[in-house]
Amino acid sequence: MVREETMAKLKIYGVPRSRAFRALWLAKELGLDYENVQVDFATGATRQPDYLKINPNGHVPAIDDNGFVLWESMAINLYLAKKHGLGTLYPKSLEDEARCWQWSLWGMTEIERNVLTAMFNRAIYPEDKRDTAAADQAERDLQHPIGVLDGAVSKTGYLVGSGFTVADLNVASILSWARPARIDFAPFPKAADWLSRCALRPAAKAARDLQR
Numbered sequence: 001m002v003r004e005e006t007m008a009k010l011k012i013y014g015v016p017r018s019r020a021f022r023a024l025w026l027a028k029e030l031g032l033d034y035e036n037v038q039v040d041f042a043t044g045a046t047r048q049p050d051y052l053k054i055n056p057n058g059h060v061p062a063i064d065d066n067g068f069v070l071w072e073s074m075a076i077n078l079y080l081a082k083k084h085g086l087g088t089l090y091p092k093s094l095e096d097e098a099r100c101w102q103w104s105l106w107g108m109t110e111i112e113r114n115v116l117t118a119m120f121n122r123a124i125y126p127e128d129k130r131d132t133a134a135a136d137q138a139e140r141d142l143q144h145p146i147g148v149l150d151g152a153v154s155k156t157g158y159l160v161g162s163g164f165t166v167a168d169l170n171v172a173s174i175l176s177w178a179r180p181a182r183i184d185f186a187p188f189p190k191a192a193d194w195l196s197r198c199a200l201r202p203a204a205k206a207a208r209d210l211q212r
């Protein structure tokens with residue numbers, strides 16, 4: 001008798017207008033068959049007991065890959081890219097793999113907080129609650145790291161090797177907030193060009209369409 005193993009479909013938790021966008025963009029790049037579980041951070045759903053069993057932090061995204069549960073957007077993307085995109089979105093060499101980790105951690109530690117501060121205080125909070133000085137300071141603090149990015153993509157047009165990888169996707173998905181944050185990219189033409197090339201990818205567009 002042949003025993004049939006049924007693989008459960010990959011579940012991606014989090015509404016598309018949350019950081020789940022990052023995993024959804026990657027899933028589109030990889031052509032994965034997935035279910036997007038609509039856990040909405042705005043309704044408190046991330047803090048419900050059932051969801052806390054998935055991610056005890058109460059944040060989205062998280063994934064359930066046939067029983068393997070993982071949270072933290074960058075870890076999720078590195079895992080999925082390695083599993084399904086080795087040799088394409090995920091480099092095969094140890095050094096380039098490490099560079100993907102480097103850029104993903106860099107995006108989270110050097111970029112994310114300041115882009116969010118600028119976005120919230122320029123576009124999200126009600127006008128009377130906006131702290132324009134905090135937004136301006138955040139933009140000033142971004143000058144150095146965006147300069148680093150500008151230099152990095154000026155060689156091949158991408159962060160790792162000569163093609164688009166999960167490193168580009170991870171950093172570009174964090175910087176997708178730069179437009180509502182009104183970060184001026186004029187001093188950083190190479191980074192601006194790289195960011196728009198990433199954003200124009202069909203998979204990025206398909207993931208953005210999910211946000212509508």
Ligand SMILES: N[C@@H](CCC(=O)N[C@@H](CS)C(=O)NCC(=O)O)C(=O)O
Nearest residue numbers: 018019041046058059060061072073
């Ligand atoms: N470092 C985490 C941050 C996740 C996070 O803060 N997600 C927000 C939505 S974009 C969230 O779930 N907020 C709801 C909550 O904390 O209850 C990651 O990158 O996955």
